Amino acid sequence: MENQTIKQSKTSIFSEEDSILLFKDVTKVFKSGHVQNYALDGVNLSLKAGESVSIVGESGSGKTTLGLTAVKLLQPSRGSIKFEGSEVGRIRGHKLKEFRRNTQMIFQDPYSSINPFDTIYSTVALPLIINKKSVEKRDGIKLTSDEIRRRVARMLDKVGLSPGESFLDLYPKKLSGGQRQRVAVARALILNPRFIVADEPTSMLDVSISAQVLNLLSDLKKEFNFSMIYISHELATARYISEKMAVMNLGRIVEYGPSELVTQHPRHPYSDILIKSVPELEGLTAEDRATSIDYNAYNGGIKGCTFAHSCPFKTEKCDEERPELTEIEPGHYVACFHPV
Amino acid sequence: MSENILTVTDLVTLYKAESKEVRAIRDLNFEVRKGETIALVGESGSGKSTLGLSILRLIEPPNEISQGKMIFNDHDGEVSILDLSLPEIRKFRWKKISMVFQSAMNVLNPVMRIEDQFIETFEAHNIEGDYSERINHYLELAGLGSKVRRLYPHELSGGMKQRVCIALALSCEPELLIADEPTTALDVVVQKEVLLELNKLKTNLHLSIIFITHDLRVAASVADRIGIFYAGRLVELGPRERIISNPRHPYSKLLLSSIITTNTPRGKKLATLSGSPPDLSVEIKGCSFYARCPVRVDSCLSYNLERISVEKDHFAECIRAKEELDVSTAALNAKEVN
Numbered sequence: 001m002e003n004q005t006i007k008q009s010k011t012s013i014f015s016e017e018d019s020i021l022l023f024k025d026v027t028k029v030f031k032s033g034h035v036q037n038y039a040l041d042g043v044n045l046s047l048k049a050g051e052s053v054s055i056v057g058e059s060g061s062g063k064t065t066l067g068l069t070a071v072k073l074l075q076p077s078r079g080s081i082k083f084e085g086s087e088v089g090r091i092r093g094h095k096l097k098e099f100r101r102n103t104q105m106i107f108q109d110p111y112s113s114i115n116p117f118d119t120i121y122s123t124v125a126l127p128l129i130i131n132k133k134s135v136e137k138r139d140g141i142k143l144t145s146d147e148i149r150r151r152v153a154r155m156l157d158k159v160g161l162s163p164g165e166s167f168l169d170l171y172p173k174k175l176s177g178g179q180r181q182r183v184a185v186a187r188a189l190i191l192n193p194r195f196i197v198a199d200e201p202t203s204m205l206d207v208s209i210s211a212q213v214l215n216l217l218s219d220l221k222k223e224f225n226f227s228m229i230y231i232s233h234e235l236a237t238a239r240y241i242s243e244k245m246a247v248m249n250l251g252r253i254v255e256y257g258p259s260e261l262v263t264q265h266p267r268h269p270y271s272d273i274l275i276k277s278v279p280e281l282e283g284l285t286a287e288d289r290a291t292s293i294d295y296n297a298y299n300g301g302i303k304g305c306t307f308a309h310s311c312p313f314k315t316e317k318c319d320e321e322r323p324e325l326t327e328i329e330p331g332h333y334v335a336c337f338h339p340v
Numbered sequence: 341m342s343e344n345i346l347t348v349t350d351l352v353t354l355y356k357a358e359s360k361e362v363r364a365i366r367d368l369n370f371e372v373r374k375g376e377t378i379a380l381v382g383e384s385g386s387g388k389s390t391l392g393l394s395i396l397r398l399i400e401p402p403n404e405i406s407q408g409k410m411i412f413n414d415h416d417g418e419v420s421i422l423d424l425s426l427p428e429i430r431k432f433r434w435k436k437i438s439m440v441f442q443s444a445m446n447v448l449n450p451v452m453r454i455e456d457q458f459i460e461t462f463e464a465h466n467i468e469g470d471y472s473e474r475i476n477h478y479l480e481l482a483g484l485g486s487k488v489r490r491l492y493p494h495e496l497s498g499g500m501k502q503r504v505c506i507a508l509a510l511s512c513e514p515e516l517l518i519a520d521e522p523t524t525a526l527d528v529v530v531q532k533e534v535l536l537e538l539n540k541l542k543t544n545l546h547l548s549i550i551f552i553t554h555d556l557r558v559a560a561s562v563a564d565r566i567g568i569f570y571a572g573r574l575v576e577l578g579p580r581e582r583i584i585s586n587p588r589h590p591y592s593k594l595l596l597s598s599i600i601t602t603n604t605p606r607g608k609k610l611a612t613l614s615g616s617p618p619d620l621s622v623e624i625k626g627c628s629f630y631a632r633c634p635v636r637v638d639s640c641l642s643y644n645l646e647r648i649s650v651e652k653d654h655f656a657e658c659i660r661a662k663e664e665l666d667v668s669t670a671a672l673n674a675k676e677v678n
Contacts, residue, residue: 058527059498206384208383208612208613209612209613210598211598211599211610211611212610212612212613214610215610236600236602237600239602240604243606264602275602277528277531278557279528279532279535279555279561280557280560280601281560281596281601283560284536288532
């Protein structure tokens with residue numbers, strides 16, 4: 001019982017007040033045979049209304065799983081996720097429909113996330129048609145087919161597919177990757193959601209196109225004021241797009257704070273290595289040495305620190321005890337016994 | 341004796357489909373110097389991978405290399421790659437020029453142990469001697485232990501597989517290595533390891549490398565010279581520092597300004613490219629970047645694509661290359677007018 005209270009206090013680092021989304025001790029285990037993979041391992045995170053948090057980490061760190069559980073496309077094995085105060089796991093019926101309206105997702109691959117047999121109009125209009133009644137109630141306006149067409153065209157204009165009218169009856173095959181991703185953004189925003197998960201939305205795009213999509217996302221975020229979880233392995237863009245950043249390593253958040261602080265002064269040894277590995281235009285210098293991470297050392301369900309096996313500052317304690325996220329300076333949290 | 345290991349002249353590669361002919365490489369001229377890494381940077385569809393395949397003559401019919409010359413020159417003398425017979429080119433590949441492909445996962449044979457993949461390569465190229473010692477040597481060169489030999493590809497991580505591919509590509513002691521997006525599928529930490537490894541190998545083995553990538557930052561990490569690819573041509577080529585700090589072609593400038601680094605001010609609007617690359621199945625008059633260029637002038641349409649030299653060893657295919665143009669601002673303004 002006493003143990004329980006200690007745990008409780010540890011998980012309430014993030015305030016419940018004014019948070020639109022709250023992760024408390026969320027764990028997701030994928031089982032394959034006898035092996036248990038901890039995709040999420042006791043994750044705590046909160047997101048304020050209008051705030052954007054970037055989740056960064058390498059492949060396999062659990063960042064996509066985090067995004068999927070946030071919009072209820074995956075159920076966590078343990079822990080609680082609250083969206084606007086209600087427990088996401090218990091949302092059912094018409095409440096679930098409302099939840100789906102308010103939470104949207106933009107996927108990585110614009111070639112497979114859009115149905116090739118649907119016109120751009122049908123793709124973007126579908127959420128409106130499904131939620132016709134409640135949108136009519138919300139906006140106090142009848143959604144005639146003309147009105148839906150008008151709204152879709154206007155949204156396409158907003159995402160930079162202009163004139164929107166000219167795109168309505170095209171099929172995705174006529175569009176480039178960047179244009180498809182804009183369609184995906186339009187589809188996510190057409191219901192005016194309060195929360196969006198963008199899972200590597202630019203990683204399949206060329207550099208110049210990716211810059212356009214990033215410009216677009218930050219413009220739209222200002223205009224529509226939604227909260228966003230931006231998932232990316234690209235640290236530089238993650239910092240550019242969000243004011244907050246969480247670094248994940250093997251299912252755990254090991255560092256969290258203002259993007260500027262985390263990228264300029266990383267305190268967790270893992271974040272430090274990750275940030276130093278980002279290629280810069282200045283090129284590599286003579287001091288640059290390879291830091292290798294021993295990925296094979298991981299077998300799931302780690303007792304101590306997930307990074308202990310490759311950490312240059314490791315002590316005995318790191319193997320024995322799990323470091324919890326602790327505030328190291330205002331707003332900057334690190335899960336490490338020996339921060340850099 | 342020439343100082344160039346490879347000289348490409350007027351190369352044209354065509355992709356043929358039904359009624360169309362796409363000129364993926366359009367009258368390309370460039371050379372690779374001995375012991376240098378030349379990075380070719382371009383976006384998808386710019387023809388950079390086609391160039392790699394063309395050099396190794398891996399272009400399959402009906403597609404063809406319709407024109408041009410490629411001279412490979414090493415201590416054994418000059419070889420005209422396009423004049424080699426089929427058995428000759430088979431011998432030539434890997435022994436003189438080898439390649440590392442983008443997705444290491446799909447290159448290795450999943451049902452063969454790593455060491456058997458080496459032995460197969462050695463046998464195909466009539467290499468004699470102690471295979472075992474040789475395998476250890478090249479695995480070690482690529483930063484892998486000899487433990488890896490007995491493993492199957494699925495037992496290796498992405499970075500390790502890419503290293504095996506590099507080791508395989510080096511195993512017949514080529515003079516020139518073509519690395520086509522060798523780190524694109526890798527995480528940043530592993531990417532840096534592989535890039536450092538390549539730099540080391542270049543110095544230790546006196547290797548020449550053609551490094552193909554879409555990422556200017558990666559190019560900056562490995563290259564001595566950087567070439568910017570657009571619509572099947574090199575629109576700019578020069579020493580690394582020059583291209584990064586003082587690019588002269590509007591396309592290079594925009595490509596550079598759309599890159600986000602950890603120092604890009606948050607909330608700063610990125611200058612981007614509007615429009616899409618030209619259709620390469622129709623003839624292009626003048627500069628191929630004309631339609632998307634924020635600083636175009638009428639005379640661009642009659643430009644004969646003569647290379648404008650802006651400094652020693654640095655040229656751009658742009659008639660305004662010598663002018664001081666603020667392309668980013670022009671691009672941002674152009675957008676507001678729309």
